[in-house]
Each structure stands twice: as C-alpha cells, then as structure tokens.
Amino acid sequence: MPENRKKDVTGTEERNLLTGKEGGSETEKNIIDIAWNFLSSMKLGIILLLVLAAASIIGTIWVPRDMYGQPDYLKFYNHPVFNIILALLALNILICSINRLKSVRSTLKGPSVAAAENIVKRSGETVKIKAEPAQAAEKVRGLLKGKGYRIFSSQDGDVIKIASDKGHLGILGPYLTHLSFFIMIVAIIIKFSGLVGFDGTFAGWEGETYSLGDVHGIQNVDYNDYFDIRVNSFRTEYRPDGREIKQWYSDVTVIDGDKQTDFTIYVNKPLVYNGIKFYQSSYGHQYVGKYSGSAGEDQEFILGQGGQEYLWDEGTNLAFVPTGFEDATKKVKLQIYKGQQIVDEVDAVLNQPVKYENVEVVFEGVRSYTVLSTKKDPGVPIIGAGSILLIVGVVISFILRQRKIWSIIRPDAKGAVVEIGGISAKDKRGLDSDIEEITSALKN
Amino acid sequence: MDLVTLEQHSFTATFIAYGVASLIYVIYLGYKNESFVRLGTIATVIGFITNTAFLILRWRISGHAPFVNGYEFLLSFTWGIAAIYLFAEWRYRTKIIGAFVMPIAWFLLAWIAMKMPESARNAGNLMPALQSNWLTIHVATAMVSYGAFALSCGTSIMYLIKKVMENNNSRSSFNKRMPSLDVLDDMSYKSIAIGFPLLSAVIITGAIWAEFAWGRYWSWDPKETWSLITWLVYAAYLHARFTYGWRGNKAAWMSVLGFAFVLFTFFGVNYFLSGLHAYGGL
Structure with a gap:
C-alpha cells in the first residue's frame, strides 16, 4: 500500500514520516475503542453511502401504496430501518470530523520543516546552482512565493530547509460540506419531531x-x-x-x-x-x-x-x-x-x-x-443555509487543492545543491508541474 | 422557411454532424492522420453550433426554455456533452477521447430518431408546475453536470482499455496515441470535480423549486431519489479516491457505474418509474 499512503489528505503521512509510525497502529484494547474505530472509519462511511443508495433504489422500485392506491414514498423512507442508516451515517460523519480536527489544525498551521529530509529523499529532484546557499534559498523562496506558496524556513548550520504549501484552505471544504449535512439533518429532525410547524390542508368556498x-x-x-x-x-x-x-x-x-x-x-x-x-x-x-x-x-x-x-x-x-x-x-x-x-x-x-x-x-x-395545502416549517431556512454551505464546501474542496513542497539547500563545492520534492493528495499533476517549473528556473 | 422547419433541419444537421464526428474519431483510433482527425473536430463544432441553434429556435417557438419534454432534454444533454468535450479537447490537446465521448451524444440522438414519436417531439406549453424561473437554472445546471459525467465515463473507458493493452504489452499505435494512464485518470477525476458540485446544485435548485411549487423541498419522488442515488455514488467515489487512493481501475469502474446511474436518472426513471417528475413522456 505505499502508493496509497501517498494520497493521504490529512497530513498524517507527514506525521508518519516524522515518527516512523504507520497510521492507526494503536492497539484496540476495549470495546469502546473498537466501537469508536469502527464508527470513525472511512470504510464504514463509504459502505453507508452505498447502502443508503441501495436502500433508496429499493424505495423507488418497491413503492408502498396508500389506501387509495396512490404511491406513498414516505412510508418507505420514514421507516425506522432507513432512518437508522441515516443516523449511523450522521454519527460516522461526526466522529470522522472530530478525528480529523487535529490534522485540519496542523494543515492550517502549515507543513513542518522537519519532514523535509524524508520527503525529498523519497520524491525529490536535485539541482546544482552556482550560488551561495543563502542566495539559492532566496531564489527558491522567490519562485515559491511567485506561485502563491506559503513559506516556512529553518536553518541548521549551513543547511537551509524550506517547507511550503498552497491551497491549504481547501481542507476546510470537506469540513463545510459535512457540517452542511448536519445542519440539514437538524432541520429534518425539527420537522419530523412534530414539535414545530405542521402540514395541513385548507379548503374554502x-x-x-x-x-x-x-x-x-x-x-x-x-x-x-x-x-x-x-x-x-x-x-x-x-x-x-x-x-x-x-x-x-x-x-x-x-x-x-x-x-x-x-x-x-x-x-x-x-x-x-x-x-x-x-x-x-x-x-x-x-x-x-x-x-x-x-x-x-x-x-x-x-x-x-x-x-x-x-x-x-x-x-x-x-x-x-x-x-x-x-x-x-x-x-x-x-x-x-x-x-x-x-x-x-x-x-x-x-x-x-x-x-x-x-x-x-x-x-x-x-x-x-x-x-390549498398549508404548512409551517421553520426548518426551511435551515435547509437553505445548509444547501449554501454544501455548495460552498464542495466548490472550495475542488478549487483549492493543497500542494506541499519541501526544499533542502546545502552548500556544495561549486555553490549550492537544492533538493526539492513534494506531496499533493488531490493535485499530483499540478504539483509535478510546479516542481518542474521551479527546478528548470533554478537551472537557468 | 418557418422556424419549425428550420428547427427540424437543425436537429438533422446536429444528428449528422455528431455521427460524422463520431465516425472520424473512431477511425482515427486505428488510422493516425492529424489532418483527417481535424475534420472530426470541425464536425463536432458544426454539430455544437446546430445543436445550439436547435435550442435557441425551440426557445423562440415555445416561448420558454427548451427543457420541458424528453426531446428537449436530450438535445440539451447532447449540447452539454459536446460543450464539455470541446473544452476538454482544447484543454488537453488530445482528440482521441472524441472516439469515446461523441458516440454517447450521437447514440442519444439516434435513440430519439428511432424511438420518439412525432407527437412527443413537438414544442408544448408549460403546465402550471413548470412555470417557474427555476426550470431554466435547474435544467441548465443538469445539462453541464451530465455532460461532465459523460466525459468522465468516456475517459474511464479509455483508461480501462489502455490498462488491458498495457498489461498485454501492446505496441499498437492505438495504445501509443492514447493519453497516458495518469492523464486519463486525471481527466476522469477532473470531470467529476466539475460534475459533482453542479449535480449538488441541480438537486438543491430542484429542492428550492419544489418548495415553491409543491410546498415540499423533498418528497422522495423517484426522480429526486435517483438524483440523490447518483450523488451518493459519486460521493462514495470521491471519498474512496481521497482516503483510500482509489485511482486507476477501481476509480474508472466507479465512474462508469456513476454514469450508468446518471443515464437511469435521466431516462430510466421516466421510462420505468412514475412520479411527480414525469413530464418527460419518453
């Protein structure tokens, strides 16, 4: 699975490279842990999405009828089993979101310079430049900045390490999307609780x-x-x-x-x-x-x-x-x-x-x-807000795709050696072209 | 010539142009000739223009956006496919994808030509529930979204074919001229990245409209349910891709499956299931 690990969005890979630990290696000790891990797994999330899809399909084929023989779709979709699937999905999303909070924070904070060695060792390119390391580093920073990257540098003796990223706000996209799902669930619960609003009919001569x-x-x-x-x-x-x-x-x-x-x-x-x-x-x-x-x-x-x-x-x-x-x-x-x-x-x-x-x-x-069908549903504006949030979240997560680039600049007999490499979960091609442009600009 | 005749001619022209384009692109699979395949692009552009003309004429004739019956839906759908395809051809500078995308548009039109009775094609009046500005925005977003999913499906099929050829160490020029597996995978994903937000918008604009027309933003009407099912399938695709790194074969299969759901939502629901949304009359 090394190929797959590269695609991790959460930045756990970065941590793994630092600690040398594989993700999810904690031993599952008790039933609470097991339940938590089960509910927080993305696998469960994907399975639930597909189960929900399958259940929805059944509801359109096997349609319950009301006393007049008219299709009564709600009879199926209001069934407890269907709602249990929905509730499980809601729980899964909630737990996944909580689990991810840490990595969202670290993503927003920016990539860690300490991961540089491991990343460039694995996916780096090497460029030799005839310039002082400090000058070379300045050039690298300039190129990265020109492409809109955030820069984090550290110097250890003669060695300069630069961590940089762009599109880090993209990580908020999925968060907003999942939050919107919650907001809508709340509106639906409000509606079906029967505590507010009503659905009625009015007939008048x-x-x-x-x-x-x-x-x-x-x-x-x-x-x-x-x-x-x-x-x-x-x-x-x-x-x-x-x-x-x-x-x-x-x-x-x-x-x-x-x-x-x-x-x-x-x-x-x-x-x-x-x-x-x-x-x-x-x-x-x-x-x-x-x-x-x-x-x-x-x-x-x-x-x-x-x-x-x-x-x-x-x-x-x-x-x-x-x-x-x-x-x-x-x-x-x-x-x-x-x-x-x-x-x-x-x-x-x-x-x-x-x-x-x-x-x-x-x-x-x-x-x-x-x-006239008559109703009062205070949940409607909440659904509206949730919908807007959903679109904003989805658009953000597709437009802002995080790319992270690390560079290490060391002195060399003729000047400096720049090693550069990066990771991007959602935009590998964009990352590769950024690195290519930076290295070719460095060579000239 | 009156508008109705002109409209019928624009349909015929679109049908022929997409057919010729599909044929040229398919021949190009085995016959490498760049000036020949340029004719395919020209035919697609002509078809796209006549397709646009059809929609404009239909709009003029009926006095409302041409998104009301099955015939109009189909021509809007093929418009979306051609638009997205031309964009991709220009963006990725590769014409071979045409062989896998344009036939989808052509088959849709062929299906109309063969199957739809004359009466189902005529421009009609808007029934009360459809008299809303949301009609235009709802269907227009659907059109582009479905076009993007069609492109994703086409590139995924290419991926699957190329993968088999690579596994067999094929040295055919067809294999060589196809974009690399990485590019195909990326194109398929990017198309979904366009289609998915739009599909979300389609569902949401539909819900807003339903709230105005029926007093219910969601009534589990089969069309609504199937659009949600399609959304769930693509959502599963995206989650699998980002957290499990499902790329390549698995992602390609899922994209093809997703498009099958798009097609079912589009045709199957009107054809096999009935509900509030049954305006199409296919």
Whole structure:
C-alpha cells in the first residue's frame, strides 16, 4: 500500500514520516475503542453511502401504496430501518470530523520543516546552482512565493530547509460540506419531531371567510399569529385552445385584525403570512342548472360538490359530465357520453342551453372552492443555509487543492545543491508541474 | 422557411454532424492522420453550433426554455456533452477521447430518431408546475453536470482499455496515441470535480423549486431519489479516491457505474418509474 499512503489528505503521512509510525497502529484494547474505530472509519462511511443508495433504489422500485392506491414514498423512507442508516451515517460523519480536527489544525498551521529530509529523499529532484546557499534559498523562496506558496524556513548550520504549501484552505471544504449535512439533518429532525410547524390542508368556498382554525391539521401556531382568510374567487385560466390549462388562481384576502391584504395564489406562487404558507393544490366546482330530458321532464340539478358527479338521461343513455369552468369566458367544459363512449366535448356558456339529441341542459351558475395545502416549517431556512454551505464546501474542496513542497539547500563545492520534492493528495499533476517549473528556473 | 422547419433541419444537421464526428474519431483510433482527425473536430463544432441553434429556435417557438419534454432534454444533454468535450479537447490537446465521448451524444440522438414519436417531439406549453424561473437554472445546471459525467465515463473507458493493452504489452499505435494512464485518470477525476458540485446544485435548485411549487423541498419522488442515488455514488467515489487512493481501475469502474446511474436518472426513471417528475413522456 505505499502508493496509497501517498494520497493521504490529512497530513498524517507527514506525521508518519516524522515518527516512523504507520497510521492507526494503536492497539484496540476495549470495546469502546473498537466501537469508536469502527464508527470513525472511512470504510464504514463509504459502505453507508452505498447502502443508503441501495436502500433508496429499493424505495423507488418497491413503492408502498396508500389506501387509495396512490404511491406513498414516505412510508418507505420514514421507516425506522432507513432512518437508522441515516443516523449511523450522521454519527460516522461526526466522529470522522472530530478525528480529523487535529490534522485540519496542523494543515492550517502549515507543513513542518522537519519532514523535509524524508520527503525529498523519497520524491525529490536535485539541482546544482552556482550560488551561495543563502542566495539559492532566496531564489527558491522567490519562485515559491511567485506561485502563491506559503513559506516556512529553518536553518541548521549551513543547511537551509524550506517547507511550503498552497491551497491549504481547501481542507476546510470537506469540513463545510459535512457540517452542511448536519445542519440539514437538524432541520429534518425539527420537522419530523412534530414539535414545530405542521402540514395541513385548507379548503374554502368562494365568498366565504375562514379562520386559521378551519385548516385541517393545524398545530404549533400561536393564537396571536392567527388570522382570517377570505376566498374571493378561484379561477382556472385556459390556453387559447380552450382545452389546456394554463394556471389556477385563488384570490384571497388575509384579514389580520384591522389589516386586510389581498393576495393571488397560484402554482409556484404560494402565500406566506406569519410564517404559514398556502399552496395552490386542488379545487372543485358546484354546478347548478336545469335540464329537460328525453322523457320531457324538467328538472333542476346540482352537480359536483354537494351533488352527483354527472347528469344522466335514462331514455337516451346520455351522460353530461362537467370537467371544469373557464372564468374568463364563463364557459363550462362539458363532456357528453353515450354509454361508455365520449361523443362530444362542448363549451356550455352560462344560461345558454346545450342540446344533444333531445336532451337540453342549461348551466345557470357555478360556484368554486379552492384547496390549498398549508404548512409551517421553520426548518426551511435551515435547509437553505445548509444547501449554501454544501455548495460552498464542495466548490472550495475542488478549487483549492493543497500542494506541499519541501526544499533542502546545502552548500556544495561549486555553490549550492537544492533538493526539492513534494506531496499533493488531490493535485499530483499540478504539483509535478510546479516542481518542474521551479527546478528548470533554478537551472537557468 | 418557418422556424419549425428550420428547427427540424437543425436537429438533422446536429444528428449528422455528431455521427460524422463520431465516425472520424473512431477511425482515427486505428488510422493516425492529424489532418483527417481535424475534420472530426470541425464536425463536432458544426454539430455544437446546430445543436445550439436547435435550442435557441425551440426557445423562440415555445416561448420558454427548451427543457420541458424528453426531446428537449436530450438535445440539451447532447449540447452539454459536446460543450464539455470541446473544452476538454482544447484543454488537453488530445482528440482521441472524441472516439469515446461523441458516440454517447450521437447514440442519444439516434435513440430519439428511432424511438420518439412525432407527437412527443413537438414544442408544448408549460403546465402550471413548470412555470417557474427555476426550470431554466435547474435544467441548465443538469445539462453541464451530465455532460461532465459523460466525459468522465468516456475517459474511464479509455483508461480501462489502455490498462488491458498495457498489461498485454501492446505496441499498437492505438495504445501509443492514447493519453497516458495518469492523464486519463486525471481527466476522469477532473470531470467529476466539475460534475459533482453542479449535480449538488441541480438537486438543491430542484429542492428550492419544489418548495415553491409543491410546498415540499423533498418528497422522495423517484426522480429526486435517483438524483440523490447518483450523488451518493459519486460521493462514495470521491471519498474512496481521497482516503483510500482509489485511482486507476477501481476509480474508472466507479465512474462508469456513476454514469450508468446518471443515464437511469435521466431516462430510466421516466421510462420505468412514475412520479411527480414525469413530464418527460419518453
């Protein structure tokens, strides 16, 4: 594994070179140590990532259904087993982060000059220069500085040792990323604890005023935050073809004491008031009118909410099914069936009769209700902060890739000998090209 | 000529250009001729221009970003692949990678040409949930991210092939002209280093959008879940690389696996699973 050890990001290699010890050689004495080592191992982390991926796959293939036969993804992903995997991963990340703290500190402090001998011995190049060691060292420092390296020097008799690095802040990248994971877990725990916020539904008829207490599932809302909500209208906007729906709107007025504020809610544009959000989620209509059937009888009807779903004429076996209402044109979208077969689709203007065979239908009025999913989740801004941190962390860890270069300058009969070598876990090629450029600049 | 016809021609031109480019790059594997392979680059550039033209025309025709149905997704995806590939060709000054990357773009288009019915290709209106500025940013990031993963997959396949040839002490000119194992490994990793932050951004912009549209930043919808699965696979790759020094073969296999997950998230989810995200209609 010597090849692999070279890739160590944490700088443990540097320490190992100093102490001559292999990483992780402490003897595991008791159960706590064993558990700690198990939980802090990166191997466990990688296995958990893959287990989590595998479990997620299962959840998309074997989908639990709710009582209506609709997919209920949460039933799987809220299962304790899935959450135990998540919790283990969280624990693993926490312990790994604690274990790494030391090496992060040492990385931020800078590479140790004492490691120079071992590094240049293993991966160094040698350049002879006709100059005093002090001058040669100054040149090396100048070149390193020009490339943005931090410089740490020490002199021991005639021998000058220089340790240098750049991109050391990159080590904070993974830290921020893992921290963001924690922050998000916290937000999710807050949500599922049920102690703050709620997920609910609100349904309201046009023209009626409702209290927040009418929201189904409301909880954890302070009474001082309560307000009333009046549904002014629910509207469906169709595209010019009259078939495709463009948008659904709910015009509402929030009545908070003496203050009245108008809002229009539509898909992608929720109403947010006192931290409570209302999303356009569903709707319905009640149609009233008259019909005269094939038997010549006149009848009034109520369809939709509070009535049956469609009109059926026994004599002709015709069914009239209203499917929507276009507010701009006052047209009821009507499908006409003969038995199971759809025979016509018409737009029925209010108060104008629609005739099919010898059945006549007049729609006289439409009243609509809107359904708004309602929620309060104080965890959302936390998730937002976590997301930003995640992106910042990931970007930092890819952009700032630490390179470390050590140089030893010794006097020589003709001037000075510079030995130079380095390590980089994430950017070996960048390091090699830096060293190459420095050595060729030294030769000239 | 009206915009719709022009758009159809731009698709055909892109299809032909990517096909010609793939062919030239593949021939170049066994036939070393620099002026010949330059034609491959020219064909790729032409394809990239017509691909861009397609997207712009589609945007003009439909009045919204061309990221709505499966047809538009695919052409955005191939755009991302061509963009990332041209960047890599310029950056690394090696054209042989084209033989492993451009066919991916071409196969995607061939798949549309063979499989997608006319009705599924037409520019459509945005349904209410899609009417959001987040659509553009969400899909645009996905496009570049997936393009980068495609490049990583292509270079990883090259790595695996070259490794076998080296093990057999192959002296073929094909082996000699491939970039060194180190360069291939590095390219594959760097592509993931571009793709991974972007994939994170794709998931996050999707979550923000879902919070506005559905009132839930995460609902374990299959598309969401599969993008998370893809993210987890690449996260595992990165951890294995940095702490265990997984390079070479193991890393290459993992990159290929990661891209298989990208493809499944892209097509498989729409095809085999259903959910809130099923706008694609492939």
